[in-house]
Amino acid sequence: xxxxxxxxxxxxxxxxxxxxxxxxxxxxxxxxxxxxxxxxxxxxxxxxxxxxxxxxxxxxxxxxxxxxxxxxxxxxxxxxxxxxxxxxxxxxxxxxxxxxxxxxxxxxxxxxxxxxxxxxxxxxxxxxxxxxxxxxxxxxxxxxxxxxxxxxxxxxxxxxxxxxxxxxxxxxxxxxxxxxxxxxxxxxxxxxxxxxxxxxxxxxxxxxxxxxxxxxxxxxxxxxxxxxxxxxxxxxxxxxxxxxxxxxxxxxxxxxxxxxxxxxxxxxxxxxxxxxxxxxxxxxxxxxxxxxxxxxxxxxxxxxxxxxxxxxxxxxxxxxxxxxxxxxxxxxxxxxxxxxxxxxxxxxxxxxxxxxxxxxxxxxxxxxxxxxxxxxxxxxxxxxxxxxxxxxxxxxxxxxxxxxxxxxxxxxxxxxxxxxxxxxxxxxxxxxxxxxxxxxxxxxxxxxxxxxxxxxxxxxxxxxxxxxxxxxxxxxxxxxxxxxxxxxxxxxxxxxxxxxxxxxxxxxxxxxxxxxxxxxxxxxxxxxxxxxxxxxxx
Numbered sequence: 001x002x003x004x005x006x007x008x009x010x011x012x013x014x015x016x017x018x019x020x021x022x023x024x025x026x027x028x029x030x031x032x033x034x035x036x037x038x039x040x041x042x043x044x045x046x047x048x049x050x051x052x053x054x055x056x057x058x059x060x061x062x063x064x065x066x067x068x069x070x071x072x073x074x075x076x077x078x079x080x081x082x083x084x085x086x087x088x089x090x091x092x093x094x095x096x097x098x099x100x101x102x103x104x105x106x107x108x109x110x111x112x113x114x115x116x117x118x119x120x121x122x123x124x125x126x127x128x129x130x131x132x133x134x135x136x137x138x139x140x141x142x143x144x145x146x147x148x149x150x151x152x153x154x155x156x157x158x159x160x161x162x163x164x165x166x167x168x169x170x171x172x173x174x175x176x177x178x179x180x181x182x183x184x185x186x187x188x189x190x191x192x193x194x195x196x197x198x199x200x201x202x203x204x205x206x207x208x209x210x211x212x213x214x215x216x217x218x219x220x221x222x223x224x225x226x227x228x229x230x231x232x233x234x235x236x237x238x239x240x241x242x243x244x245x246x247x248x249x250x251x252x253x254x255x256x257x258x259x260x261x262x263x264x265x266x267x268x269x270x271x272x273x274x275x276x277x278x279x280x281x282x283x284x285x286x287x288x289x290x291x292x293x294x295x296x297x298x299x300x301x302x303x304x305x306x307x308x309x310x311x312x313x314x315x316x317x318x319x320x321x322x323x324x325x326x327x328x329x330x331x332x333x334x335x336x337x338x339x340x341x342x343x344x345x346x347x348x349x350x351x352x353x354x355x356x357x358x359x360x361x362x363x364x365x366x367x368x369x370x371x372x373x374x375x376x377x378x379x380x381x382x383x384x385x386x387x388x389x390x391x392x393x394x395x396x397x398x399x400x401x402x403x404x405x406x407x408x409x410x411x412x413x414x415x416x417x418x419x420x421x422x423x424x425x426x427x428x429x430x431x432x433x434x435x436x437x438x439x440x441x442x443x444x445x446x447x448x449x450x451x452x453x454x455x456x457x458x459x460x461x462x463x464x465x466x467x468x469x470x471x472x473x474x475x476x477x478x479x480x481x482x483x484x485x486x487x488x489x490x491x492x493x494x495x496x497x498x499x500x501x502x503x504x505x506x507x508x509x510x511x512x513x514x515x516x517x518x519x520x521x522x523x524x525x526x527x528x529x530x531x532x533x534x535x536x537x538x
Contacts, residue, residue, distance in 0.1 A: 063484045065476045072468060072483060076461035078392050079107060082124035083515040085235040086353030088388045090129060093463035094506040095483075102134030103363055103504040104145040106230065110174075126175050128152075130230035131248045131506045133363040137224030140307035143198065144226055151190035152232070159186055175234040184346050187232070187243045195306050195342035198222040202309050206321045216325055225300075225308035225340075229267050229361055231510070238351045240359070242266040243344040245304040247364045252349065253376040254357040263376040266359070268345035270304035272296060277303045281339070290333040297339050298331045305340055312338040356513040358388075360466070365503035369470040378455065379509060382465045385457050389515030392460035454478075462509040471502065 075095065081087030094105050109127035128149050134141030154164040156174040159182055175183060198221050205218035227246020234241070242250045244267040252264040272278055272295045281303060285291055297303055300311055310318065310328055314337060321327030351357065360375050370378070386392075454473035459465040472478030482502050 063480070065480050068480055068483050073459055073461075073464065076459070076464035078461055080391060081127075081511075082235070083389060083513065085124040086238060086351065086512050086514060087124055087127065087233065087235065088511040088513045088515055089391075090508055090510040091461045091463040092508050093461065093467050094504075095467065096504045097365070097502055100138045101504075102138045102141050102226075103365075103506045104132045104141055105506050105508055106130035106132065106145055106149065107508075108149045124235045126232060126234050128230055128232040129359075129361055129508050129510055130228060131361050131363050131508065132226050132228045133246065133248050133365075133504070133506070134224060134226040135301070135305075136308075137220070139220040140198070140222065140224045141226040143221045144194065144228055144306050147194060148190065148228065148230060151194045152187055152230075155186035155190045155193070156183070175236065180237075180239065180348055183234070183239075183241060184348060187230075187241055187346055188344055191228075191243060191245065191306075191342050191344045198307060199309060199312060203313060203317055206313075206317055206325060206327075212325060219309070219321070219325065222307045222309040225302075225305040227270075227302055227305055227363075231266070231359060231361055233351065233510075238353070240266075240349045240351050241346060242349070243346045244268065244270070245306065245342050245344050246270050246302040247367075249362060249364070249367050249372075251360045251372045251375060252357060253360065253379055254355060261376050261380040263372040265372055266347045266349060270302050270345070272303065274303075285336050285339070288333060288335055291339065298333060300340055303340060304342060304344075306342050308340050311340040351512050353512045353514050356511070358462075358512065359510045361508040361510070362466070363504060363506045365505035366466060366470055366507055368503060370466075374452070375466060378466055378469055379462055381455065382457055382462050386460055386462070388462070388511035389513065462511075463507040466507050466509070467505050470505065 076091060076093040078089055078091050081089045090107070092105050092107065094103060096103060107127075107129055110125045130145075130148070132141045132145045132148075153174055156178065157164045159178070160174075202219045202222035205215040208215065210218075227244070227248045229242065229244035229246075229248035229250050231250055232241045232243075233239075244250065247269055248267070249269065250266040252266050253261055254264065256262050268274070270277055272292055278292060281291065281297065291298060295301075298311060300308060310331060315330055315334060318327065318330055322329055358379055360379065362375075366375070454475045455469050456474045457465065459468060468479070471482045472480075
C-alpha cells in the first residue's frame with residue numbers, strides 16, 4: 001500500500017488568486033477613468049470620423065489623427081541662413097522609434113566679420129550639419145554629437161600652429177587660406193582621433209584598477225557605437241565637405257541642363273551591401289571566410305562606425321573586460337581585429353548658390369523607406385509651394401548661431417541645462433572651450449517604402465515633409481500606426497509594435513541660394529581645383 005504524505009499549503013498562498021483578480025480589476029477601472037498613460041486625446045473604434053472622443057488618458061484608446069498631425073507638424077525647426085553668403089536656411093526634424101534616444105542632429109556655425117574685425121550678426125563664415133545614429137546604446141552617439149565639430153576645429157587650429165586651448169583662437173578663421181586637401185585631412189584626422197580617444201579611454205578603464213562603477217562608465221561610450229555623417233560648408237570658398245562613417249547618408253539635389261532635378265549621393269554607405277567595402281575587408285582579413293554572414297561583419301550591420309569596441313580592441317583586453325567588468329565574450333571567428341574602423345569617406349563639392357541646390361542629410365530611418373531620387377523629388381515637389389528664402393509661418397524658427405569658441409556670456413550655466421533644440425531657439429552657444437582637445441590629450445570626461453501615390457505637401461518644413469511622406473503621407477491610417485505608439489507610449493510595450501515597421505528618423509535639408517539678395521561679391525580665398533571624387537581616408 002502506497003502512502004502519500006500530503007503537505008498543507010500555507011494559508012497565505014490562497015490569497016494570490018484574489019489579489020491578482022483585484023489588481024486586474026483596479027487596473028482596468030483606472031485605465032478607463034484615470035490619467036495613466038498619455039496626454040493625447042484618444043479615439044475609440046466608434047469614432048469613424050477620427051474626432052476627439054475624450055480628453056482622458058486610456059490604455060485601450062489611441063491618439064487621434066488630429067492630435068498626431070498637430071504634434072508632427074510642430075516637431076520640426078527651421079534655422080535661417082545668410083543669403084548673402086549663399087545659404088538660405090536649413091530645416092531639421094528628428095523623431096525616435098524607441099527609448100532611449102540614440103539619434104541626434106548636429107547644427108553649428110560661426111559668424112563672419114567686417115573689415116574692422118568685428119563680428120557681423122546673423123552672418124556666416126562656415127556651418128556644419130550632421131546626423132548621428134547610435135546602435136547598441138546611446139552613449140557613443142551622445143559623445144560624438146557633442147564633440148565631432150570641436151575635434152575638426154581643433155585639427156584645423158593645430159594645422160595653423162595654434163593651441164586649441166589658446167585664448168587667441170577664433171573658430172571663424174579656421175578655414176581661411178586653407179587648401180582643400182588640408183581641410184579634408186583635418187576632417188579625416190578628427191574622425192579617427194575622436195574614435196581613438198574613446199577606445200583608449202575604454203582600454204585604460206578595462207586594464208586599470210579604478211572602482212568597477214567608474215570603469216564601466218568610462219567604457220560605455222566605446223562599448224556602444226554610432227554612424228555619423230557631417231556636412232561642412234565654407235562660405236568663403238563655397239565648398240561643401242561631406243564626411244561619413246556607417247549608413248547615414250547625404251544626397252545633393254540639383255537641376256540638370258534640362259531643368260530636371262537629379263540626385264547625387266555625397267556620402268558612402270559603409271555596409272556589406274557595398275561591394276567595395278566587402279572587397280576591402282576581404283583584403284584586410286584574408287582567409288576569414290566566416291567574417292561576413294547575412295550582410296553583417298561578425299554581426300555588425302555597418303563596416304565603419306565610432307565606438308563598437310568589441311570589433312576593435314584586442315582579444316586580450318576583451319578577455320579582461322569579460323572576467324572583470326561583466327563584459328561580452330569574444331565574437332565568433334574573432335581572429336584579426338579591428339574589423340570596424342572610423343576612417344571616414346570624404347567628398348568635396350563646389351556649391352554655386354545661384355543654382356539653388358539643396359542637400360538632404362538623414363539617418364537610415366529615412367533611406368530604408370525611400371530612394372535618393374524619391375527624396376529629391378519630394379523636396380522639389382515641396383519647393384513648388386514653399387519658398388526656402390523665407391521663414392515658415394507655422395514652424396519654430398531661429399537665426400544662425402554665432403558659435404565663436406572664445407565667447408562667453410552670463411547665461412552659460414543656464415545654457416548647460418538646456419537641450420540642443422532649446423539652445424538653438426535661445427541662441428546659446430553649443431561649443432564650450434573646455435571641450436576642445438589639447439594636443440596629445442584624450443577627450444574631456446565626458447518597411448515598407450513610402451508609396452508615391454500617397455505623397456502630399458502639407459508641411460512648411462522640408463525635413464518634416466520628407467518624414468511625413470516616409471511614414472504614410474496621405475495614408476492617415478498608416479501615419480497614425482507608425483507615429484502614434486512612439487508619441488504617446490514612449491516607455492510602453494506597445495512601442496514594440498513599431499520596431500519592425502520603422503527606425504528612428506533624423507533629417508536635415510539645407511537650401512543654398514541668394515534669395516532676394518544680390519549675388520555675393522565675396523572674395524574666394526581657396527583656389528584649389530574642385531575635388532569631385534570621394535576620398536576614402538583609409
